[in-house]
Amino acid sequence: MLRLFSLIALVWTLAVPSLAQEADIDTRAETGGATTLEDIMRRQEGLVVDDAYRSDLTGDPDAAAATTDQLGTLGGASDPDLWRALRYNSADITTQTRGPAVTTLMQDGGMSWLLFREGPLLKIGVYLLGGTLLALVLFYLIRGRIRIHGEKTGSTITRFKAFERFGHWLLASSFIVLGLTGLISLFGRKVLIPAFGPEAFSMLALGSKWVHNNISWAFMIALVIIFVVWVVHNLPDRTDLRWLAKAGGLFGGEHPPAKKFNAGQKLIFWSVILLGGSISLSGLSLLFPFEFNLFGHTFSTLNSWGAPGWFGASDLPYPLSPQEEMQFAQLWHALISLVLTAIIFAHIYLGSVGMEGAFDAMGKGEVEEQWAREHHSLWVEEVLNDKTAPTKEA
Amino acid sequence: MKAFLLALVALVVITVGANQILHRIGFSADAATVSSNNVRLPDE
Numbered sequence: 433m434l435r436l437f438s439l440i441a442l443v444w445t446l447a448v449p450s451l452a453q454e455a456d457i458d459t460r461a462e463t464g465g466a467t468t469l470e471d472i473m474r475r476q477e478g479l480v481v482d483d484a485y486r487s488d489l490t491g492d493p494d495a496a497a498a499t500t501d502q503l504g505t506l507g508g509a510s511d512p513d514l515w516r517a518l519r520y521n522s523a524d525i526t527t528q529t530r531g532p533a534v535t536t537l538m539q540d541g542g543m544s545w546l547l548f549r550e551g552p553l554l555k556i557g558v559y560l561l562g563g564t565l566l567a568l569v570l571f572y573l574i575r576g577r578i579r580i581h582g583e584k585t586g587s588t589i590t591r592f593k594a595f596e597r598f599g600h601w602l603l604a605s606s607f608i609v610l611g612l613t614g615l616i617s618l619f620g621r622k623v624l625i626p627a628f629g630p631e632a633f634s635m636l637a638l639g640s641k642w643v644h645n646n647i648s649w650a651f652m653i654a655l656v657i658i659f660v661v662w663v664v665h666n667l668p669d670r671t672d673l674r675w676l677a678k679a680g681g682l683f684g685g686e687h688p689p690a691k692k693f694n695a696g697q698k699l700i701f702w703s704v705i706l707l708g709g710s711i712s713l714s715g716l717s718l719l720f721p722f723e724f725n726l727f728g729h730t731f732s733t734l735n736s737w738g739a740p741g742w743f744g745a746s747d748l749p750y751p752l753s754p755q756e757e758m759q760f761a762q763l764w765h766a767l768i769s770l771v772l773t774a775i776i777f778a779h780i781y782l783g784s785v786g787m788e789g790a791f792d793a794m795g796k797g798e799v800e801e802q803w804a805r806e807h808h809s810l811w812v813e814e815v816l817n818d819k820t821a822p823t824k825e826a
Numbered sequence: 827m828k829a830f831l832l833a834l835v836a837l838v839v840i841t842v843g844a845n846q847i848l849h850r851i852g853f854s855a856d857a858a859t860v861s862s863n864n865v866r867l868p869d870e
Binding site: 594595597598599600601602604605606609642643645646647649650653795 | 834
């Protein structure tokens with residue numbers, strides 16, 4: 433008899449937890465289809481909560497409380513129905529305020545945007561820019577300055593005309609100011625306010641914003657100038673493959689032949705044009721808020737191709753509220769700017785302390801002939817042939 | 827360095843000029859997001 437009781441007790445202790453687990457499966461039913469404790473816990477942990485049980489429940493008279501019910505005082509549209517519609521931005525809103533995006537009363541993107549902007553985005557910035565600077569210092573310590581190997585001739589060749597240098601410096605100076613003011617805006621709340629206080633940062637932030645917004649036009653104009661004057665010299669060709677195969681001679685003594693721009697410079701050029709163009713577009717959409725939206729349509733197109741699935745991700749959010757468009761534009765603007773800044777760090781290094789004779793190209797426009805022969809041998813031949821050609825004809 | 831100095835001058839001119847032009851034609855972020863008009867109810 434005792435054994436039988438023991439067996440029953442054992443079965444009972446094992447069965448109760450499993451019954452409880454089964455009961456957990458349909459917790460939604462326990463709350464009458466409303467938010468569960470699990471939903472609240474997931475939200476507090478910052479996890480994705482499937483809101484379909486609420487967001488899909490708006491604008492449907494069948495889902496609303498009956499007019500005869502206690503909550504059915506508004507007829508087919510109950511109070512909860514109205515609040516759900518406001519919560520998920522599906523309510524039919526009219527306002528007296530005239531302006532873009534004024535009928536969006538609530539949108540979900542703000543919180544995830546803020547969390548990303550204050551966390552991962554700043555970390556990416558620090559690691560990317562700090563890592564690039566560290567890598568350049570290490571490269572300098574290991575490789576040293578790239579010297580002119582042959583004997584200097586004392587004669588120079590015109591590398592860049594005045595207008596080319598003007599375009600380059602307009603782009604460079606505007607980019608540096610945009611980078612600094614952009615970093616001030618990005619790291620203001622987390623770094624500068626705790627360091628200098630809100631009053632000091634307020635002035636800095638206002639000034640930075642004005643400068644950042646208005647100097648952007650000089651950047652865009654300069655971007656067009658350098659594209660027009662240099663695109664012909666930056667089209668890829670076979671010499672680039674040879675140059676890349678030898679890593680531009682960075683680690684050996686041999687300099688692979690190159691035309692006016694070598695493959696490394698071409699990569700910099702196209703990075704500046706494509707990333708700079710993308711930064712300009714997202715910047716314009718931020719400069720004139722809600723005037724033109726870039727991301728909703730792009731996300732929709734990518735979803736239709738199934739692009740997120742290629743990386744094992746779920747569909748990108750669509751449609752986006754006007755505010756979410758701005759949030760994505762800000763994140764994209766900052767991310768691409770950080771990537772381009774890291775690339776430009778390498779460009780500035782090689783154009784100044786990293787390579788003997790390189791700065792003269794943009795400083796004076798004239799370069800030492802021996803430098804040109806070592807780094808741009810095919811271009812030197814072209815230039816010298818052009819010089820001698822009229823003499824031969826004569 | 828003449829090209830560099832000229833670029834700096836152009837930078838300042840474009841920056842101030844763009845601001846003035848956009849401000850005068852009323853095509854600015856301010857104009858897009860701020861309204862000086864209040865909602866007024868008629869006096870009874």
